[in-house]
Amino acid sequence: QVQLVQSGAEVKEPGASVKVSCKTSGYTFTDYYIHWVRQAPGQSLEWMGMINPNTGGTNYAQKFQGRVTMTRDTSITTAYMDVSSLRSDDTAVYFCARELRGGHFDYWGQGTLVTVSS
Amino acid sequence: QTVVTQEPSLTVSPGGTVTLTCGPSTGAVTSGHLPNWFQQQPGQAPRTLIYSTNNKHSWTPARFSGSLLGGKAALTLSGVQPEDEAEYYCLLFYGGSWVFGGGTKLTVL
Numbered sequence: 001q002v003q004l005v006q007s008g009a010e011v012k013e014p015g016a017s018v019k020v021s022c023k024t025s026g027y028t029f030t031d032y033y034i035h036w037v038r039q040a041p042g043q044s045l046e047w048m049g050m051i052n053p054n055t056g057g058t059n060y061a062q063k064f065q066g067r068v069t070m071t072r073d074t075s076i077t078t079a080y081m082d083v084s085s086l087r088s089d090d091t092a093v094y095f096c097a098r099e100l101r102g103g104h105f106d107y108w109g110q111g112t113l114v115t116v117s118s
Numbered sequence: 119q120t121v122v123t124q125e126p127s128l129t130v131s132p133g134g135t136v137t138l139t140c141g142p143s144t145g146a147v148t149s150g151h152l153p154n155w156f157q158q159q160p161g162q163a164p165r166t167l168i169y170s171t172n173n174k175h176s177w178t179p180a181r182f183s184g185s186l187l188g189g190k191a192a193l194t195l196s197g198v199q200p201e202d203e204a205e206y207y208c209l210l211f212y213g214g215s216w217v218f219g220g221g222t223k224l225t226v227l
Contacts, residue, residue, distance in 0.1 A: 035216070037164075037218075044207065044218055044219070045207050045218040045221070046218060047215070047216040047217065047218055050216075059214055095164070097166075104170060104173070105154045105156075105166045105209070106169070106175060107166075108163045108164055108165070108166070109163065110163055
């Protein structure tokens with residue numbers, strides 16, 4: 001069965017970086033894009049960007065360009081998202097989600113809480 | 119950046135029908151915006167209900183349907199159940215980027 005399993009909760013100080021992983025299984029990793037979405041406490045979902053695991057090509061939301069890096073390791077079917085220069089307003093639950101080309105979203109990871117606090 | 123608007127809250131009676139809409143402040147939503155709809159229960163990850171305007175997943179209850187209505191993307195629930203009380207989000211594609219709506223809190227009362 002398809003699974004997207006994310007890494008555990010993180011607590012970081014302002015200015016630090018965090019790397020969240022999304023371990024996938026149950027399907028051909030390179031056939032689906034991986035998107036990253038975040039949700040601040042009590043807020044709506046926010047699209048951050050996506051990676052094509054086949055090519056490594058990425059597309060980031062303008063808001064996050066320069067501060068977010070999405071990568072993947074095809075040998076272990078895992079996608080990663082690195083967020084640098086963390087601020088308190090980066091405190092959120094971060095999700096990965098799978099998309100088949102053409103807007104066909106389906107499975108989501110369980111979410112990773114990142115808390116930014118001094 | 120495009121702002122996508124949804125009704126902040128709606129209330130429906132059990133067994134009733136309700137339509138949630140999603141669209142930008144200017145312009146119409148088309149199938150090219152590849153509308154997706156997600157349901158999120160408190161403390162859980164979102165669950166995809168509808169993709170590419172009106173396509174359902176195997177786990178999507180038959181009472182949920184997606185469409186384009188009056189220039190907006192729409193999600194209709196027919197025969198609402200108590201377990202449908204949740205937050206609903208739409209997602210639209212804009213030339214390489216995706217934008218979520220602000221969400222609709224659906225109350226079943």
